Amino acid sequence: MKPIYHFEKAKFLSLSSLQQHNAFINILRHLEEQACLQNLSPELIEMVEKMANWMDIREFGSLEGASPRDLALAAADWLIKNDRPVRDEDIPIYQRDGEAWGLQKRESASQMVVILSSLRSAFNTGSIFRTAECLGIAELWLCGITPKPGERALEKTARDTVQRVKWRIFDNTRDAVSEAKAQGRTIYALETAGTARQVFTMEYQFPNAIILGNEALGIDKAILDICDHIISIPVQGWKNSLNVGVAFAVCAYQMIWGCSSAPN
Structure with a gap:
């Protein structure tokens, strides 16, 4: 059987x-994907060269x-210039290439849950799923209007991590906080509060x-009042805060890799 990227000149x-x-x-999309996965075949490279020559595209001579x-x-450079804007799901990524960095770090992550308090964006929620999976965080608790798995934008941004992270749904954030407190x-x-x-x-x-x-709204003051600590990420630019998905990644990595107490 001929490969899908095979063409005769005529x-x-x-x-x-x-x-x-x-x-x-x-064929360039296929080349980029296979190159990223270290799975290139000589036949694929040869076919790209031939097609580029037939079309007088000199970058692949x-x-x-x-x-x-x-x-x-x-391949990526040519596609950026000649194809539609790249989407996150178009970018090939390695699967199961994470490294084990020690039992204490893994134990720290396994004792964390993340409470998403009425997030608006499915893209942000998907990003948080992906970061949580990379770190080995125990669970995500989805509260209020936070987008739920099954939404197309969330699934795309999460990049196949939704099935690998435990998650629960709560009607409201107060119930989730009460459950977290009951678990000790x-x-x-994570909020840009003055305190x-x-x-x-x-x-x-x-x-x-x-x-x-x-x-847009941050965390409700009534919820902040029942938290043990309020933390924020320092910024020194015009904007006073990071995107919530980015902020979570910064915070979570610091909690696990920074100056944290070892779990019991």
């Missing part, structure tokens, strides 16, 4: 210009000796729960 040249363009885009990284970047967790609210301590100077206790608030 057949390729009989295609319309648009069909040739689309065929070349498809000779690929002999190029490393997989160079091939992936060359120290509650940290907040920097995430980099706090000594964290485990087990714990970290609350993330709505992108």
Whole structure:
């Protein structure tokens, strides 16, 4: 059986210009993916060279000796200039390539839950799923209007991590905080409040729960009042806060890798 990227010259040249363009885009996407996965075949590289020559695309005139990284970047560069804007799900990523960095770090992450307090964006929620899976965090608790797994934008951004992270649904954030307290967790609210301590100077206790608030409204004051600690990320630019998904990643890595107390 011929591979999907195989073309004979006469057949390729009989295609319309648009069909040739689309065929070349498809093969470059395949080249980028396979190069990132270190799974390139000589036949694929040869076919890219031939198609580029038939279309007089000089950037791919000779690929002999190029490393997989160079091939992936060359394909990505051409696609950026000639294809639609890249989406997150278009970018190939390694699967199961995480490293074990010690039992204490893994134990710390396993004693954390993240409470999402009525987040608005499915993209942010998906990003948080992905970060939580990378770190080995125990659970995500989805409160209020926070988007739920099954939403297309969330699933795309999470990149196949939804099935690998435990999650629960709560009608409201107060119920989630009450549950966390009943489990003996120290509650940290990530918020830009005036009384907040920097995430980099706090000594964290485990087990714990970290609350993330709505992108525009933040965390309700009534919830802040029942938290053990309020923490924030220092900024020194025009904006006073980071995107919630980015802020969570910064905070979570600090809680696990920074100046935290070892779990019991």
